[in-house]
Amino acid sequence: MEQLYLICRHREVPNLHQYETYIQKEQGYQALQQVLKLSRDEVIDIVKASGLRGRGGAGFPTGLKWSFMPKNVQGPVYLVINCAEGEPGTFGNHEIIENNPHQLIEGIIIGCYAIGATAAYIYHRGEFKYGAEMMQRAVDEAYKQGWLGKKVGGREDVSLDIYLHPEASAYICGEETAQLNSIEGYLGQPRLKPPFPAQSGLWKRPTTVNNVETLAHVPAIIRNGPAWFRQWGTEKSPGTRVYCVSGHVMRPGNYELPMNVTARELIFEHAGGIWKGRGLKGFIPGGVSAPILTNDHLDLPLDYDSLAGAGSMGGSGGVIVMDDQTDMAWLAKKMVDFYSHESCGKCSPCREGTWWQKNLLDRMMTGLARSGDVEMLEMVSEQMAGTCFCPLGESSQMVVLGAMKYFRSDFERYGQGKAYDGVIPMSAIEHH
């Protein structure tokens, strides 16, 4: 199947970051004009009927999420746009905000109308300096053209402000409730749910958090209708998604494809197959938090349900590919490095568990493993399972146990002074 640019419109339309181009070539802001003639419920119904699901990680149906927002509330209501994009292996939002910011802004305004939001915060990664500039420019232009501020699109009763809020590099702030704490100026640690953000979010007000790519899908869905969107993908995961392919492939990059594309087609046709003429050992289908899959799973379609059925997840759409010479103990070590660095410290299973995981894997990498270390790593990981406060800690145990499930011998090789035979991760050396 061919790439299909519903989100990556800039691949077909040059200079799409400019307002004029967006208006002239892309029917820019026409969806918003249509929406302003509909009721909130009618907009939500269109998005529900399209089957659009959140691209941020959980794949939650977007229309349904919007319908949880209370009606007829007095006072402020918020939309938070999750542009934290910290999941290793994921870089789709990064491309969208730099090249196609207006489509995102139009989607945000429509989303705000649907949920009755009076202000929106784009919570963007601190590292996205240029991307933030492009979004700010698009926001400024939208104000100038009357799509933002008081009387949005000429409607007396609709007003909306969009603000950019820079984060400062903490992966946990991608989790929606941690993000709310972070915006409020507190430590970016997750909140207990319930209450869910729709009941009590930013400053205890009704709030929805949506991903960049999710919202960028909305204008075309409004313009073309739900059936149009449903012609691609699967019944339960319609439309396209931006798959980010990295690792040992010949052509790493973003590939926007219908969600019934198989892992085999994505990796071997679009991304050009494995480098150096090697074979495939494993791949991670949805960012590092998605458990690893193997050659046996190549014919799975990359939709949310098929991947969940195989014990992994669609997650963030980051597909990371490992060739047949990859040492999976090394891989586990690199991921645990990430989780232990990014653990927010709120709960002990994650804070202490990731420290122990790291310690044990560092010993293996540097040739200091003792007998029983593999079992201890397994035990520590199992003790984290189901006990962490949020999915970050759970990911760290799933990643390790997942790698051990398929590639246990890679871990058992260590001991008797054997160290990793490639470039030993710097963090392992610093640790000892």
Added chain:
Amino acid sequence: MLLEQRREKVEEILSHYPQKRAALMPMLYEAQEVYGYLTEEAIREVAAILELDPTEVYSVSEFYSLYYHKPTGKYIIRFCTDMPCALVGAEHAYQQLLNLLGLKNGETSADGLFTVEHCVCLAACATAPVLQVNRQFFENMTEAKMRELLETLRTSGLPEDGPVMKFQPRTADTPTGF
């Protein structure tokens, strides 16, 4: 100092939020630019503007990686060695950069020009090895390109910023770092 130099910006930031405390993150970035790094005085000034206790401001700023509490070089180089990048040799490439600079991870050069550190995923894994200089991206790094970049920074400063994600197919001579 922040208020003297950037009063307008400070007021604009405050106007984005219903509560002052929420201005903390953007304010810390402003303070960092004005003071060079988050000195004790910078923390105190931010705390005063936001009507917070300085210890609270300090503890939030410590939570994130992009706020600095010690003097840094003019150029802060952050190099991604996270797993997806490391698969294609980022750890090796980072070592090359450290050698070019004659520095160890986390150090600042004696001339005050460079601070260098490794970091987690920068959301540009397909163009690994990748680094940022003062939050501007440089992708598909090789030893030669890093040498050239350092030279440019020394002589003419940061080039103009622009869109990234310049995906490149690998070829037989793509450096792999192994």
